[in-house]
Amino acid sequence: MMRHLISAADLTRDDAVLILDTAEEMARVADRPIKKLPTLRGRTICNLFFEDSTRTRISFEAAEKRLSADVINFAAKGSSVSKGESLKDTAQTLEAMGVDAVVIRHGASGAPYRLATSGWIDAPVINAGDGTHQHPTQALLDAFTMRRRLVGRDAGLGQDLAGKRITLVGDVLHSRVARSNVDLLHTLGAEVTLVAPPTLVPVGVETWPCEVSYDIDRVLPKSDAVMMLRVQRERMNAAFFPTEREYSRRYGLDGDRMAKMPEHAIVMHPGPMVRGMEITAEVADSDRCTVIEQVANGVSIRMAVLYLLLGGNDSAATAPSTTRTEESK
Amino acid sequence: MSKILIRGAQVLGGEVQDVLIDGETIAEVGTGLSAEGATVIEAQGQVLLPGLVDLHTHLREPGREDSETVLTGTRAAASGGYTAVFAMANTHPVADTAGVVEQVWRLGKESGYCDVQPIGAVTVGLEGKKLAELGAMHDSAAGVTVFSDDGKCVDDAVIMRRALEYVKAFGGVVAQHAQEPRLTEGAQMNEGIVSAELGLGGWPAVAEESIIARDVLLAEHVGSRVHICHLSTAGSVEIVRWAKSRGIDVTAEVTPHHLLLTDELVRSYNPVYKVNPPLRTEKDVLALREALADGTIDIVATDHAPHPHEDKDCEWAAAAMGMVGLETALSVVQQTMVETGLLDWAGVADRMSFAPARIGRATGHGRPVSAGEPANLTLVDPAYRGVVDPADFASRSRNTPYEGRELPGRVTHTILRGRATVVDGKLA
Numbered sequence: 001m002m003r004h005l006i007s008a009a010d011l012t013r014d015d016a017v018l019i020l021d022t023a024e025e026m027a028r029v030a031d032r033p034i035k036k037l038p039t040l041r042g043r044t045i046c047n048l049f050f051e052d053s054t055r056t057r058i059s060f061e062a063a064e065k066r067l068s069a070d071v072i073n074f075a076a077k078g079s080s081v082s083k084g085e086s087l088k089d090t091a092q093t094l095e096a097m098g099v100d101a102v103v104i105r106h107g108a109s110g111a112p113y114r115l116a117t118s119g120w121i122d123a124p125v126i127n128a129g130d131g132t133h134q135h136p137t138q139a140l141l142d143a144f145t146m147r148r149r150l151v152g153r154d155a156g157l158g159q160d161l162a163g164k165r166i167t168l169v170g171d172v173l174h175s176r177v178a179r180s181n182v183d184l185l186h187t188l189g190a191e192v193t194l195v196a197p198p199t200l201v202p203v204g205v206e207t208w209p210c211e212v213s214y215d216i217d218r219v220l221p222k223s224d225a226v227m228m229l230r231v232q233r234e235r236m237n238a239a240f241f242p243t244e245r246e247y248s249r250r251y252g253l254d255g256d257r258m259a260k261m262p263e264h265a266i267v268m269h270p271g272p273m274v275r276g277m278e279i280t281a282e283v284a285d286s287d288r289c290t291v292i293e294q295v296a297n298g299v300s301i302r303m304a305v306l307y308l309l310l311g312g313n314d315s316a317a318t319a320p321s322t323t324r325t326e327e328s329k
Numbered sequence: 330m331s332k333i334l335i336r337g338a339q340v341l342g343g344e345v346q347d348v349l350i351d352g353e354t355i356a357e358v359g360t361g362l363s364a365e366g367a368t369v370i371e372a373q374g375q376v377l378l379p380g381l382v383d384l385h386t387h388l389r390e391p392g393r394e395d396s397e398t399v400l401t402g403t404r405a406a407a408s409g410g411y412t413a414v415f416a417m418a419n420t421h422p423v424a425d426t427a428g429v430v431e432q433v434w435r436l437g438k439e440s441g442y443c444d445v446q447p448i449g450a451v452t453v454g455l456e457g458k459k460l461a462e463l464g465a466m467h468d469s470a471a472g473v474t475v476f477s478d479d480g481k482c483v484d485d486a487v488i489m490r491r492a493l494e495y496v497k498a499f500g501g502v503v504a505q506h507a508q509e510p511r512l513t514e515g516a517q518m519n520e521g522i523v524s525a526e527l528g529l530g531g532w533p534a535v536a537e538e539s540i541i542a543r544d545v546l547l548a549e550h551v552g553s554r555v556h557i558c559h560l561s562t563a564g565s566v567e568i569v570r571w572a573k574s575r576g577i578d579v580t581a582e583v584t585p586h587h588l589l590l591t592d593e594l595v596r597s598y599n600p601v602y603k604v605n606p607p608l609r610t611e612k613d614v615l616a617l618r619e620a621l622a623d624g625t626i627d628i629v630a631t632d633h634a635p636h637p638h639e640d641k642d643c644e645w646a647a648a649a650m651g652m653v654g655l656e657t658a659l660s661v662v663q664q665t666m667v668e669t670g671l672l673d674w675a676g677v678a679d680r681m682s683f684a685p686a687r688i689g690r691a692t693g694h695g696r697p698v699s700a701g702e703p704a705n706l707t708l709v710d711p712a713y714r715g716v717v718d719p720a721d722f723a724s725r726s727r728n729t730p731y732e733g734r735e736l737p738g739r740v741t742h743t744i745l746r747g748r749a750t751v752v753d754g755k756l757a
Contacts, residue, residue, distance in 0.1 A: 087644050108646035109517075109528040110598030117597075118642075131646070133528030179528060203533070204525030 004116040004125045005305055008136040008184040013160055016187055020144050021157055022304035023297070029066060030300065039307055040069035046099040048090070049075045049128070050106045055271060055295065056128050056138075060103050063302035072099065087111060088120045095121040101310055102126070109133035109176075124309050132174050138270055139180035141301040143188055145294050146225050149266050162189035167219050169195040169251060170229030170278055171240075173202050177270045178229060182210050193219050197251065199240040200231075216251055220260045227268040228253050228278045244277060254280040258288065266290050332356075332367035333744065338377035338708060340698050342674025348377060350704040353746040357700050370742055372708055378678045380412025380705030380745065382685040382694050383655065384475070384504070384582060385558060385630035388414070388445070390436060391429070392421025396726045397635035399436035402655070403443040405633070405724035407750035409655040410707035410740035411443055413686070413694040414633075418450040419480040425450035425461035427469035434471035442750050446691055449473040451492050451503060455481045460492060467499045474690045477504035479558055480605075482540060484510050489544060493553035502580075502688065504556040505544050507565070508606065512536035517646060519592040519607040527595060529645065532607045534562040541565050545572035545579050554578035556688055559632050561587050561606040563616035570625045580688050582630035583617050585654055585661035590614075590730055600641045600648030601730050604634070621680060622671040628685045631658045635726030653724050660736035663711060668737060674711075693746075704747040713739035723756060 002010060011019075029035055045064045049057050057073070064071045074094065091102065101124045104112045109131030116125040129135040147156040150164055166185050172178045172194050185192045192210035194201065201212055213219050220226065231251075233244060241247045258267065267279075267289040275281050283289060333350040340346050340358070347362040348355060383406065389397040397405075399416070406414045416433050418424035424433060430447040437445020449466035453459045455478045466473040476496060483489045483505060492503050513536045518524050520531025541557055545568065548555040557569065560581045572579045586604060591611050594602045602608060620626040634651025641648050662681065666672040672680070686695025696702040716735050719727035743751035750757055 086639065086642075087647075088642060106644065108644040111644040111646075113598045114644050118599075131528050176528060179526070202525035203520050203531060204522040207522045208525070 003309070005136050005309060006113050006116055006125065006127045007134045008139040008180040011136070011184065011187060013187050013189070016140070016143065016184060017158060017160055019140055019301065019304050019308060020147060022308060023144050023300040024153065024157060026303040026307070027297070027300040029303075030296070036066055036068060038068050040064070040067040040310060043100040043310060044070040044072060044098055045101045045103060045306070046072045046074055046094050047128075048094065048102050048104045049073070050104070050111070051129070053105050053129070056105060059295070059298040060128060060302050062299045063306060066299070067303055067306055069306070087115065088118070091115055091121050095123055099123055101306070103128050105129045107131055126305060126309065129176055131176065133176050133179065135176040135180045136184070137298070137302055137305060138177050139184040140305070141294055141298040142181055142227065142268060142270070143184055144297045144301055145268065145290050146266070149290065150224055150264070160188040161185060164190045164224045165193070165222055166190045166225050166227065167193045167195060167223040168227045168229060169216055169253065171200045171231045171235065172196045172205070172229070173200045175229050181227065182208055186210065193223070195219055195251065197241055197247070200235070216257065217260065220257060221262065223261055223265055225266045225268055226253065226261060227270070229270065230272065230274055231278050233274070233277070248277055252278050252280065253283050255282045258283050258286070268294060271295070333370065333747070333749070334362060334364045334367040335370045335372050335377060335706070335708065336364070338372035338375050339674070340377045341678050342376045348698065348706070350744065350747050353704055355698065355700055355702050355704050358698060370708065374710065374712060375741060376674050376709045376711055377698060378410070378674065378707045378709060379682040379695055379698060380707050380743065381410045381659065381681045382689070382691055383411050383414040383631050383633070383658070384628060384685040384689050385479070386414040386416055386633045386655065387419070387635065387651070388416045388433070389420065389635055391432065396637050397724060399433060399445060400440045401723065401725040402633070402635070403437065403440040403445060404756055405653070405655040405722060407442040407743045407745070408723045408740065408756060409657070410659050410709065410743050411655060412705040412707070412743065412745045413444040413446060413691050415446045415448050415475055415689055417479045418448050418477060419455055423450050423454050424448065425453050425455070427462065427465045427471070430466050430471040430473050431469050442756070443745060444691070444694065446689060447471045447473055448475045448477050448504070451476045451478045451483050452488060457481065457483055457485055457488060460488065460495065463492070463496055463501065464499065467501060474499070474501045475504055475556070476501055477506065477558065479504065479506045482506050482508040482510060484540070486543060486547070490547050490551060493548055493555060494551045497553055500690065502554050502556050504558050505540065506558050507537045507540035507544070509536040509540050516607070518595050518603070519609050521592065521610060523592045523595055527598070529595070534564050534609070537562055537606060538564040538568055541568050545569070545577050548579060549575065549577045554580070557581040559584050559587065559606055559630070560617070560626060561609050561613065563613045566616050566620040566625055570620070573625065580627040581625070582628045583621055583626045584632045585629060585658045586652055586730060587617055588614065588621070588665040589661050594730070598645050600643065600645050601652070601728055601732070603645060603648050603650050604652050605650040618665055618669070618671055621666060622676070627680070627688065629658065629662055629680050630685065631655050635724055636728045637726065641728050651728065653722065653726050653729050656722050656724060657717060657729060657731050657736060659709065659740060660738045663738040664736055667711070704744055706744040707740060708742040709738055710741050711738050713737065715739060
């Protein structure tokens with residue numbers, strides 16, 4: 001395994017499949033009466049959250065605690081700059097207190113990469129979402145959910161998502177979830193289509209390993225999974241689309257549209273959902289929607305990532321760390 | 330002041346000649362000149378240029394003396410072969426009154442390393458709303474002829490039109506920082522393939538090109554001259570080329586970094602590559618080089634922008650925009666223009682001395698290397714190869730994108746009005 005997890009693009013197919021398989025093992029822990037492994041006992045992990053986040057922070061914290069790590073939560077609302085202390089000073093302060101790994105969420109794209117490569121600290125860095133860049137554990141938990149539903153829990157072990165047709169709908173421009181998913185799903189052999197109004201597709205998307213469509217109705221019948229991305233209402237004021245209602249009509253997923261999907265196809269959402277905007281309550285509450293499963297799977301994936309990066313107590317038995325993260329960027 | 334004999338230099342990269350300086354003036358250019366009573370500089374294999382002139386320098390004083398002062402900035406300029414620099418107006422307070430420009434001008438006189446010609450702000454506080462007292466700055470001891478809100482665009486078309494018209498009365502020129510503000514809200518890097526991947530806010534080429542197009546048409550309409558700062562895109566080149574072919578009185582500059590570096594470097598998220606306008610693509614770089622060679626772009630200007638370490642030792646979004654450039658400019662031009670065969674040394678003399686002095690009306694600078702002219706000269710060893718080490722800089726700041734990079738050429742001597750400011754590559 002690599003030393004840091006910064007971008008889904010840094011994962012090879014085999015890395016990704018190993019994480020998914022390990023997450024299946026971790027998921028079994030959740031079925032036990034005592035949901036705890038001793039793997040990271042005596043190790044300290046800091047959740048360094050410069051941006052508001054409830055579900056991702058709690059998911060990491062649950063994963064860390066299930067692996068018996070000591071957890072420090074550092075929440076700095078707003079940016080490091082507005083607090084007057086730099087990211088560098090904050091990270092170095094924490095490392096001086098004996099932190100073995102840093103999980104970072106930051107509003108600035110590239111902040112986790114800077115933390116991992118600037119020589120500020122030595123600890124492994126796990127990106128829990130940076131600006132509009134990457135959110136690799138989200139992409140991994142999404143892939144895990146897809147593999148379970150579309151390939152099978154046991155049948156999926158060792159497998160990737162070859163040939164699966166995955167559609168992402170919504171604000172691609174501002175979405176780190178979209179970027180991470182495009183990278184990882186491509187690595188896992190899936191065929192990805194992005195659907196969005198042209199204003200919410202980045203200039204430069206042409207080099208991404210995916211298709212782009214402006215018409216959701218043409219894509220839905222050919223999708224094995226449809227992931228709806230959150231659209232923030234404030235985008236409306238920046239003229240990305242005329243009104244919330246028009247967006248909802250043209251790009252929202254309602255019951256009629258869901259009926260156009262193949263029977264086996266699932267509906268996904270990274271949360272939090274804006275019901276009535278990109279997704280109707282009917283769809284969100286249907287049994288084709290995997291939102292709650294994704295949350296549960298998130299804990300398993302984060303346990304797997306922490307386990308593989310930190311190597312547990314018997315780290316000597318694992319493969320030597322590489323610096324591929326740095327070299328491949 | 331004594332005599333200096335520069336022996337055996339290739340003048341403007343051409344004929345090998347001796348140059349005798351007496352006092353502040355070039356006394357004689359020829360062969361086999363007598364060294365009697367003169368300090369001799371053996372210049373075999375070296376190229377003698379007129380002292381370089383930078384139309385776009387940020388000296389940061391007054392206000393940000395932690396990043397640069399007039400003294401440290403002019404020492405950096407001398408090290409880079411410059412004998413005159415134009416100091417941008419975005420200081421604190423802004424150089425928008427006769428008082429501030431005279432202060433900068435006086436500090437330049439005191440430094441003694443390089444002539445400092447202050448640039449005046451076009452609008453009060455660089456706010457783009459109200460014209461600054463342009464005439465008062467021109468009439469002051471600083472004698473300002475170049476006006477710029479650089480760092481910000483004069484985006485109001487009426488204010489830009491009035492400024493272009495007004496400065497005609499005293500032969501002034503407006504130097505425009507072409508950046509349409511609405512199109513670049515939250516911009517962090519060039520908008521394109523790399524920004525899409527990195528998730529950094531895009532600075533589209535059209536935000537520069539649309540302002541240049543508007544301003545050349547305004548200049549034509551009111552019969553003024555206009556200068557375009559740090560032109561950075563292939564599209565801008567096309568617009569300036571078209572404007573010149575129409576007879577519009579427009580001049581343009583390109584920075585050394587836009588001649589060499591591309592937005593691919595931003596993949597490192599290292600803010601040392603964060604600059605405004607941003608690093609563009611390979612296609613833009615090649616178009617800029619070609620335009621500088623064919624004269625569409627008139628000059629190289631450094632946009633030397635010092636920043637303290639903490640403003641670059643951080644995440645990309647929090648970092649300041651800008652790079653130091655005075656001490657590496659000539660080397661980058663040698664690598665990108667001379668060694669590629671696009672420009673000879675006479676061309677370099679034009680783009681880095683004659684033309685910028687002409688645009689900025691810098692008297693005594695950008696003159697031919699011949700008898701009777703002011704002895705403002707730069708001697709370059711083009712065979713030198715060295716790795717850039719920011720610790721060697723005379724500038725107070727170290728934010729160079731070239732650290733660890735091998736660049737050709739070295740300024741061995743800089744002479745300002747007959748006095749050596751740099752001797753054997755070291756500040757005198």
